[in-house]
Amino acid sequence: xxxxxxGAGNIGRGFIGEILFNNGFxxxxxxxxxxxxxxxxxxxxxxxxxxxxAKERIAVTNVNGLNNQTEPEAVIDAIAQADIVTTAIGxxxxxxxxxxxxxxxxxxxxxxxxxxxxxxACENMIGxxxxxxxxxxxxxxxxxxxxxxxxxxxxxxxxxxxxxxxxHEDPLFVSVEPFSEWVVDATQRKNQELQLxxxxxxxxxxxxxxxxxxxxxxxxxxxxxxxxxxxxQTIGEAIADERVLMQLxxxxxxxxxxxIEKWGFDRQTHEKYAEKIIHRFENPYxxxxxxxxxxxPIRKLGFDERFIxxxxxxxxxxxxxxxxxxxxxxxxxxxxxxxxxxxxxAQLLAExxxxxxxxxxxxxxxxxxxxxxxxxxxxxx
Numbered sequence: 001x002x003x004x005x006x007g008a009g010n011i012g013r014g015f016i017g018e019i020l021f022n023n024g025f026x027x028x029x030x031x032x033x034x035x036x037x038x039x040x041x042x043x044x045x046x047x048x049x050x051x052x053x054a055k056e057r058i059a060v061t062n063v064n065g066l067n068n069q070t071e072p073e074a075v076i077d078a079i080a081q082a083d084i085v086t087t088a089i090g091x092x093x094x095x096x097x098x099x100x101x102x103x104x105x106x107x108x109x110x111x112x113x114x115x116x117x118x119x120x121a122c123e124n125m126i127g128x129x130x131x132x133x134x135x136x137x138x139x140x141x142x143x144x145x146x147x148x149x150x151x152x153x154x155x156x157x158x159x160x161x162x163x164x165x166x167x168h169e170d171p172l173f174v175s176v177e178p179f180s181e182w183v184v185d186a187t188q189r190k191n192q193e194l195q196l197x198x199x200x201x202x203x204x205x206x207x208x209x210x211x212x213x214x215x216x217x218x219x220x221x222x223x224x225x226x227x228x229x230x231x232x233q234t235i236g237e238a239i240a241d242e243r244v245l246m247q248l249x250x251x252x253x254x255x256x257x258x259x260i261e262k263w264g265f266d267r268q269t270h271e272k273y274a275e276k277i278i279h280r281f282e283n284p285y286x287x288x289x290x291x292x293x294x295x296x297p298i299r300k301l302g303f304d305e306r307f308i309x310x311x312x313x314x315x316x317x318x319x320x321x322x323x324x325x326x327x328x329x330x331x332x333x334x335x336x337x338x339x340x341x342x343x344x345x346a347q348l349l350a351e352x353x354x355x356x357x358x359x360x361x362x363x364x365x366x367x368x369x370x371x372x373x374x375x376x377x378x379x380x381x
Contacts, residue, residue, distance in 0.1 A: 004075070004082045004104075006030045006097050007089035008037060008065065010163040014048050014174035016086050016122050017060055019182060019198045026062040028078045030097075032069045039172050040065030046172035051285035072100060079104025080111065084194065085119040088159075091128065094121060095135045102139035109147040116191035118153040120184060124217060126209050126304065129154040129188070153190035158183040158209040160216055162280060164288035177286055179276075183208045207263040211273070214255040218306040218324075219277050222251045224293035225330040229380075235288040239281050248278065250323040258314050291338065297331045298341040303363040307331070315369060329376035332358075354378075 003020045005012055008031035020027050031037050040046070045061040068075050079085060079101060087094065101119060108117065119136075121128035133154035137145065161180040168174075182198065185205035195201065202208060220235075226247045227238025238244045252274045260267050300306060307328050314321040332349065336342040348357045354377065358370050 001025045001083045002078070002081055003027045004030060004078045004085045006068075006085075006087040008033060008040065009088065010166065010174045010176075011122075011161070012088040013046060013060070013172065014163045014176040015159065015161045015180055016088050016182075017063065018048055018058060019180075019196060020084070020086070021060045021062065022198060023196045025084070026064070028064050028066050028075075028082075030066045030068050030075050030078075030100075032067060034067060035171050037065035037067045043172065046174070047170075049173070049175045050178045051175050051283060052178050053285070055285075068097065068100060072103075075100050076103045076107055080107035080113070082117060083115065083191070085117065087119075087121045087123065087128075087132070089123070091123050091125040091131070094123070094128070094132045098132065098135035099139050101132070102136045102144075105136070105140065105148060105152055106144055108151075109144055114151065116151050116153065118155055118189050118191050118194070120155055120157050122157055122159040122182065124159075124213075126206075126213065127156050129156045151190055153188055155185045155188035156205050156209070157185070158205060158212045160212050162220075162283075162286060162288065164286055165292045166287075175286075177280060177283060179280055181212070183212075207259075207265070210263070211259055211265070211270075213306055214259060214310050215252060215274060215277055218255055218310065219248055219252055219274075220281065220293050221300055221306055221331075222248050222327050223281055224290045225327055225334055228290050228294055228334055229330045233290055235281055235290060235293060236284065236286070238290065239278075245278075247323060247326070248281070251327060252277070254314060254320050254322070254324055255310050257319050258310050258317065261317055261319065262313065291336055294331075294334060294336065295339050296341045297334050297339070298345055298361055301328065301331055301361045308362045308364065311369070312364075312366070315366075325372055325376045326380065328373055329380040332373075332377045333380060 001024055003025040005016055005027055008029035017027055029040055040063055044063055048058040050056045066075050121132045159182050162177040166175055183200045183202055186201040186203055223235055223239055226244045230241055232238040256270050256274055259265055260270055307324055311321045311324050334342060335346055354374050355370055358373050364370050
């Protein structure tokens with residue numbers, strides 16, 4: 001079986017690539033990083049290390065590299081022959097691969113390929129695959145869309161594995177945490193016969209996506225921004241500070257209360273899930289920079305993102321969001337001269353009224369909530 005995976009970075013190799021390999025796929029990694037692509041093409045293999053005391057090594061073989069900038073036709077051909085297509089490139093990059101995927105689908109259509117294909121965006125976003133589909137359709141004809149309706153699925157997914165920024169002499173070696181979770185919406189698949197070991201297929205994905213987004217992503221970002229507020233450089237240093245740990249626990253309590261009320265999660269089970277997340281952040285074998293986790297603060301303050309959405313929904317249900325507000329204030333105060341969005345946010349705050357900046361960044365129209373964020377920002381400034 002053949003897989004095409006867009007994104008040969010640490011997450012692609014250290015998470016999605018490993019699962020595809022374990023399921024017997026040959027994997028064509030697609031990327032513009034010539035160093036990584038050339039190494040994959042030459043060696044056809046790489047190693048993963050689990051960040052734990054045992055430091056277990058996993059050899060991933062039967063892989064190849066394709067450069068979508070210099071050899072787009074080869075990528076199109078690979079998609080035309082693939083049994084599955086996956087991505088791990090970041091939400092903002094998805095539109096840039098849409099035309100290649102569309103052309104690969106068209107080539108399948110022209111060849112009268114009847115093997116169903118699923119395209120799964122493994123990104124930190126809600127509805128990633130369907131978002132990608134909306135971009136792909138811009139390049140498809142009406143006839144192509146009829147073909148897609150029958151044989152090409154874009155099932156949404158939720159993915160979870162901490163893969164920190166890292167630097168090794170071997171450009172293909174990657175260290176990842178032992179925990180991983182990949183959940184796929186079973187109702188949106190077209191290839192119902194393809195069941196990947198290591199993937200959970202569910203009839204309703206939204207509770208799992210929100211559980212992950214409002215627990216892992218909100219929690220990780222909380223640790224980063226709170227840690228930065230207290231002057232730390234790494235997640236490990238930050239979470240060792242009781243003030244940071246308590247802020248994390250309080251935020252996870254608030255998002256947990258929301259998830260339990262909204263989706264009916266069992267409280268005891270969810271509390272164990274939250275405890276496991278905290279232990280993952282405390283893993284001494286993962287060195288994660290706060291700058292990596294805290295990057296793109298404007299995106300993280302989006303209307304449907306990991307802080308504003310749970311705040312909105314907690315307020316609707318008359319649940320507490322005090323600690324979430326405190327973190328939003330820390331994000332507004334966050335400064336990293338190497339991060340474009342952080343610099344942009346600082347400029348906005350320097351040039352425009354505070355309430356206007358909050359409204360522009362968060363897209364909130366709730367004046368009372370904007371006032372609460374403004375008050376929290378002023379208090380923590």
